[in-house]
Amino acid sequence: xxxxxxxxxxxxxxxxxxxxxxxxxxxxxxxxxxxxxxxxxxxxxxxxxxxxxxxxxxxxxxxxxxxxxxxxxxxxxxxxxxxxxxxxxxxxxxxxxxxxxxxxxxxxxxxxxxxxxxxxxxxxxxxxxxxxxxxxxxxxxxxxxxxxxxxxxxxxxxxxxxxxxxxxxxxxxxxxxxxxxxxxxxxxxxxxxxxxxxxxxxxxxxxxxxxxxxxxxxxxxxxxxxxxxxxxxxxxxxxxxxxxxxxxxxxxxxxxxxxxxxxxxxxxxxxxxxxxxxxxxxxxxxxxxxxxxxxxxxxxxxxxxxxxxxxxxxxxxxxxxxxxxxxxxxxxxxxxxxxxxxxxxxxxxxxxxxxxxxxxxxxxxxxxxxxxxxxxxxxxxxxxxxxxxxxxxxxxxxxxxxxxxxxxxx
Amino acid sequence: xxxxxxxxxxxxxxxxxxxxxxxxxxxxxxxxxxxxxxxxxxxxxxxxxxxxxxxxxxxxxxxxxxxxxxxxxxxxxxxxxxxxxxxxxxxxxxxxxxxxxxxxxxxxxxxxxxxxxxxxxxxxxxxxxxxxxxxxxxxxxxxxxxxxxxxxxxxxxxxxxxxxxxxxxxxxxxxxxxxxxxxxxxxxxxxxxxxxxxxxxxxxxxxxxxxxxxxxxxxxxxxxxxxxxxxxxxxxxxxxxxxxxxxxx
Amino acid sequence: xxxxxxxxxxxxxxxxxxxxxxxxxxxxxxxxxxxxxxxxxxxxxxxxxxxxxxxxxxxxxxxxxxxxxxxxxxxxxxxxxxxxxxxxxxxxxxxxxxxxxxxxxxxxxxxxxxxxxxxxxxxxxxxxxxxxxxxxxxxxxxxxxxxxxxxxxxxxxxxxxxxxxxxxxxxxxxxxxxxxxxxxxxxxxxxxxxxxxxxxxxxxxxxxxxxxxxxxxxxxxxxxxxxxxxxxxxxxxxxxxxxxxxxxxxxxxxxxxxxxxxxxxxxxxxxxxxxxxxxxxxxxxxxxxxxxxxxxxxxxxxxxxxxxxxxxxxxxxxxxxxxxx
Numbered sequence: 001x002x003x004x005x006x007x008x009x010x011x012x013x014x015x016x017x018x019x020x021x022x023x024x025x026x027x028x029x030x031x032x033x034x035x036x037x038x039x040x041x042x043x044x045x046x047x048x049x050x051x052x053x054x055x056x057x058x059x060x061x062x063x064x065x066x067x068x069x070x071x072x073x074x075x076x077x078x079x080x081x082x083x084x085x086x087x088x089x090x091x092x093x094x095x096x097x098x099x100x101x102x103x104x105x106x107x108x109x110x111x112x113x114x115x116x117x118x119x120x121x122x123x124x125x126x127x128x129x130x131x132x133x134x135x136x137x138x139x140x141x142x143x144x145x146x147x148x149x150x151x152x153x154x155x156x157x158x159x160x161x162x163x164x165x166x167x168x169x170x171x172x173x174x175x176x177x178x179x180x181x182x183x184x185x186x187x188x189x190x191x192x193x194x195x196x197x198x199x200x201x202x203x204x205x206x207x208x209x210x211x212x213x214x215x216x217x218x219x220x221x222x223x224x225x226x227x228x229x230x231x232x233x234x235x236x237x238x239x240x241x242x243x244x245x246x247x248x249x250x251x252x253x254x255x256x257x258x259x260x261x262x263x264x265x266x267x268x269x270x271x272x273x274x275x276x277x278x279x280x281x282x283x284x285x286x287x288x289x290x291x292x293x294x295x296x297x298x299x300x301x302x303x304x305x306x307x308x309x310x311x312x313x314x315x316x317x318x319x320x321x322x323x324x325x326x327x328x329x330x331x332x333x334x335x336x337x338x339x340x341x342x343x344x345x346x347x348x349x350x351x352x353x354x355x356x357x358x359x360x361x362x363x364x365x366x367x368x369x370x371x372x373x374x375x376x377x378x379x380x381x382x383x384x385x386x387x388x389x390x391x392x393x394x395x396x397x398x399x400x401x402x403x404x405x406x407x408x409x410x
Numbered sequence: 411x412x413x414x415x416x417x418x419x420x421x422x423x424x425x426x427x428x429x430x431x432x433x434x435x436x437x438x439x440x441x442x443x444x445x446x447x448x449x450x451x452x453x454x455x456x457x458x459x460x461x462x463x464x465x466x467x468x469x470x471x472x473x474x475x476x477x478x479x480x481x482x483x484x485x486x487x488x489x490x491x492x493x494x495x496x497x498x499x500x501x502x503x504x505x506x507x508x509x510x511x512x513x514x515x516x517x518x519x520x521x522x523x524x525x526x527x528x529x530x531x532x533x534x535x536x537x538x539x540x541x542x543x544x545x546x547x548x549x550x551x552x553x554x555x556x557x558x559x560x561x562x563x564x565x566x567x568x569x570x571x572x573x574x575x576x577x578x579x580x581x582x583x584x585x586x587x588x589x590x591x592x593x594x595x596x597x598x599x600x601x602x603x604x605x606x607x608x609x610x611x612x613x614x615x616x617x618x619x620x621x622x623x624x625x626x627x628x629x630x631x632x633x634x635x636x637x638x639x640x641x642x643x644x645x646x647x648x649x650x651x652x653x654x655x656x657x658x659x
Numbered sequence: 660x661x662x663x664x665x666x667x668x669x670x671x672x673x674x675x676x677x678x679x680x681x682x683x684x685x686x687x688x689x690x691x692x693x694x695x696x697x698x699x700x701x702x703x704x705x706x707x708x709x710x711x712x713x714x715x716x717x718x719x720x721x722x723x724x725x726x727x728x729x730x731x732x733x734x735x736x737x738x739x740x741x742x743x744x745x746x747x748x749x750x751x752x753x754x755x756x757x758x759x760x761x762x763x764x765x766x767x768x769x770x771x772x773x774x775x776x777x778x779x780x781x782x783x784x785x786x787x788x789x790x791x792x793x794x795x796x797x798x799x800x801x802x803x804x805x806x807x808x809x810x811x812x813x814x815x816x817x818x819x820x821x822x823x824x825x826x827x828x829x830x831x832x833x834x835x836x837x838x839x840x841x842x843x844x845x846x847x848x849x850x851x852x853x854x855x856x857x858x859x860x861x862x863x864x865x866x867x868x869x870x871x872x873x874x875x876x877x878x879x880x881x882x883x884x885x886x887x888x889x890x891x892x893x894x895x896x897x898x899x900x901x902x903x904x905x906x907x908x909x910x911x912x913x914x915x916x917x918x919x920x921x922x923x924x925x926x927x928x929x930x931x932x933x934x935x936x937x938x939x940x941x942x943x944x945x946x947x948x949x950x951x952x953x954x955x956x957x958x959x960x961x962x963x964x965x966x967x968x969x970x971x972x973x974x975x976x977x978x979x980x981x982x983x984x
Contacts, residue, residue: 012771019770026772221678225685232958235965237923239937240957247950251699252692295506298467299520299572300495309519313510332788339790339930346791362798370787370795377786486671487664 040363049361050368051116053352060188060343066180069172070191075128080165082132086139087147093140096386101136104129166202184262188343190372192262193334196344200269201327207270208277209316213307215282226278233275238333241268242340265337269330276326284319285311317391324384328377345369414447414623419576419607420466425475427461427631435461436472437631443576448608450618450639453628454654459611462628463578466609467498480575496524499569503581505561507553513540513564514549517571525572532571539567543597559590563597570601577601579610615658619643627651700951711947712737718942720934722850733943740939741960747856747935748922748964754861755921756914759868764898766873777869784866790927792863797855797931804851807841823849852933856925864921871917875910876902907979915972922964936960 013023050057059070089097108129112122147155173195175181187195214226233241245268250258258264288311296306316323338347349365352358358365420443427436435458443449451459464470466479468491477484479494508516517536521527540546543563545556553561562582569577579598583591595617602608602621612618618625618639625642627634627650635642635651643659646652666672700706712734719729723739724746765777784792802820804811810819815826817836824836824845836845849857879902887897928935937957944953 015769019768019773022770023772026776030776219674219678221682225681235919235962236958237926237937237961239926239929240954240961243937243941243944243957244954247944248696248954251696251950254695254698289504289506291502291504291506292508294469295500295502295508296520298469298495298498298500299568300492300524301520302492305523309523310508314508317510328786335788335790336927339927346788346794350794362795366791366795366799369791373788373791374783374786378782381786485664486669488668488670488673489664491670 041367045364046361047114047364049352049358049364051114053358054115054117056348056352057189057345059191060348061186062188062191063182063186066182069179071124073169073172075131076165076168078128078132079135080161082135083139083143085132086136087143089136090140090144101133104132166198184260187262189348190345192337192342193331193344196262196266196269196334196337197327197331199266200273200330203270204273204277207274209281209312211274211278212281212285215278216285230275230278233272234279238272239336239339241272242336244268246340261340262342265340265342269333272333273326273330276329277323280319280322280326281315283322284315284317287318288314320391321384321388324380324387328380331377331380332373345372414444414607417445419443419445419447420477420479420609422462422465422477423475425462425465425472425477427458427465427470427472435631436465438475439628439631439633441626441633443607443609445575445607446605447623448602448610448621449624449626450622451609451611451626451628452613452618452654452658453634454657456630457628458631459628460580463580463609463611466576466578467495467500469500496572497575498578499572499574499576500578500580501562501565501569501582503584505553505558505565505585507561507565507568509553512550512552513545513556516553516564517568520568520572536567536571539570540564542570542600543567544593557590558586559593562586562590562594566594566597566601576607576609579608579612581611581613583612583614613658615643627654629654696951703948705948705950707951709952711949711952714947716943717946720939721852721932722934733947736939736943737936737956740934740936743933744925744928744935744937744960745964747853747860747925747928747933750857751860751864751921751925752918754857755864755868755917758861758865759917760872762865762869763872763876766869767876767894767898769894781866781869784863789859789863789924790930793856793859793927793930796859796862797852801851801855801858807843808838810843812836817843817845818854819843820851822851823854850933852928852931855931856928856933859931860921860924863924864917867917867920868914871910871913872906875906875908875913878909879905908976911972911976911979915969915976918968918972919965922968923961926961 014020059067062070085097093101108125112125117125150158171177171179173182173187173191174184211226211230214222215230217223242265245264246261249264249267292310292314293306296310297303301309334344335346337344338350341347343351346369349369353362353365420441422439422441425436425439426434428434439458439462441449441462451463453459461470465472465477465484468484480497482490482494484490484494507513508519511519514533514536517539518529518532521532521535522529537546537549540549543566545560545563545567548556548560548564553564556564566577566582582598583594586594591614595614598608598610598617599621610617610622620639622639624636625639626636627642627646627648629650635646635648637646642651643655646655666676697706713732715730716733716736717729718736720727720736720739720743722743724742725735725739727735727739762777762780765773768774804818804820806820810817812818815835817824821843824843825847826833826835827846828834829846834846836843838844876898883901883905884897887901892901925935926937929938929941940953940957944950947953
């Protein structure tokens, strides 16, 4: 017989006299804090600082005439996400999907209005959300059939769409190929934050895997070289490395030529992230039994083949949660870019608050930023745990959960 | 039991191996294995029997002596080593199936990547081999979903898919629950009956008595005795062999 | 052994070949970069030298444990910055360990509300960037504190816009904070910058230490709890005397990485205006242009701090192991 609510409350909160006192104190404190916060948020806070600067927070000082390219990029990303989501899930709409769809709709309806965006822009966001969900549904119904009819070559080429999309995004943002170049110093806000984080993560991945393999190799030069690199990076605070990047990089190239500050920081983030990724991959490699490598070699596979097809797939699966954790840290570390004068999300926020019109509105801005970061990082964390569970079960369920295989499987 | 031919598949002469810590694992071992022959190697733990058969496909190296497999000498030449590994299959005590691939993919990986054969052809052969070891319906499952005996049978099928001329078995049933040992030995028996050259390190006396052409006893890195099973188990010539038999029989 | 195979197929040669190629490539790249570095530096007249360290600094530090003024040489400025860093790190380590351990133990409390609160705390803190938390504490909380007579006063402690004041020993007497001519005085005083830095660092790091502690306690076999319960021990006593000593074996390595993290995170002090080592180094570099030397000093200093922390923690680790015998 399951305990009733009053019984449960009693057991949880008042198991001992000290517990009861503690509970009382906590409840009073929490209520007071909550009331105080709500009073501030609803009555005293002036949210106009966010509303007036929403474009700044989103894309920094990106020239207004060129912002259509960013809209194009967002549309492409939305379409790709809808397609991928639909292919992955097929006809079914499990609970998670339904919650996600509900949240997205609610967000699309509330956020643009709360930010006092113009009606035209609000409509655009509604259209994008509708596009995402519509593609998800349409591809879910017809996608799996099309996928199983696709030739093996087609199946291999389709996942390449994502890197292609990334490159297209870079061109759209920075210019070239007939588009007016937009200098990196004009990039800012959430766009810059996401760009830096994704750039560093993508490029540090191969470097990190190489470092991890080198660290476990028997060849002394490779092993000690890799150890030196990893320990050097891990011993230094990120701000000093960014500092190093900004100041020394100019001296390292002939003629004192230095790439834009944004790219210098991006490369520093990449090399920084690679060291930590290497450690994550290393523990993944250590978890793969030696017999796997031996069996592969005994079958006649070469060392590169054995690593690529047998050892690394297993190692990366084990290391995936740690790697996602690393990405979450990276996302948070992008805030340090504000300390070297770049206009990431935090940097933009500080420049907004330096504006005399918005002096003293620190609390509103920081609170919004905190919520934004928290949502992104918590969502990534949830996704990572879900991925962990899915990878675990994929080896013990009889049927893969979808009609179409995940395009990521080699 | 089919008769072995005169063709020499494995010739090992004077093989010596020291581990990096100085331990003398193999002290001048000689062995000749003919085509179609089933040789069972037995011995107490630490006698070097696993180490010895792992030298045949270069999973272990050796400092002195010569080994030639299928007419090729084992040397430092990578081309020779790769060629030998294509012709020599190995079944491990720990199965070592690839957990992230299905049973079918476990079988087809090497023939496609190493022998460069077309996928459809290899899959057809794989299904036939799975049928031969009795688990064709498990083709799309993952190794983690199979029992130990089933996994070891998959491992045997995986080696067979490369069409090896010699099969090495390193204590293939030592990790299995007793009720599964029989099904694996059954597969090995059938392989022997079909004329496969096999070198088996095992403690399974029944298998040795019924299937082996020759039994080799190793102890402390040396070959103590070599005889046909009937002689070995009833009337061995060396005292050491008698001691060993007293322990296991 | 039969005749040697050609070198490109010989498996004894290949490892050396690979190392040789990799080593060569790395050397070439480093030589190229270093060559450029030297050339560019001498063109700017900034070739490696340490004499500039003796020149007067020309800037002041907002606060410093070591006495400092603008006429003292650069090396003393950097020294003062280093001491400031060490001060913040030392207090931060103690504070975050205390708070983190409490939070970690709270996860095993019999009070459901406390347990959940601890989880919420950790989840909230972990997903918000540290820098954001630091600027929040400084700009939103501490700088809006009232001053003078309106300051927040607790028994023995005063929180004002001008800083954190606590009771302590001064010239042999026990003093509390006192308001003299509208200005607060107390034996123990932390500037508002340092207070904000410490609050942020401690709040952030304690969340991670709580996870380390919780993981360590969870790693102790359930049988220990059951045995203690059957002996009639209260859960807090079991935790302190039975479980925690065993959990320490798992906790201490985890603490090592958290402590090093805190030491590195202290470099964010520049965002709240606390003149730690990084902040002083940044100013020095901006004034002298001596990028290479300053960065070498910076990296070297943090490396030494990391090594010190690791040495101490490894020693502790060994201590905890021996006690098991």
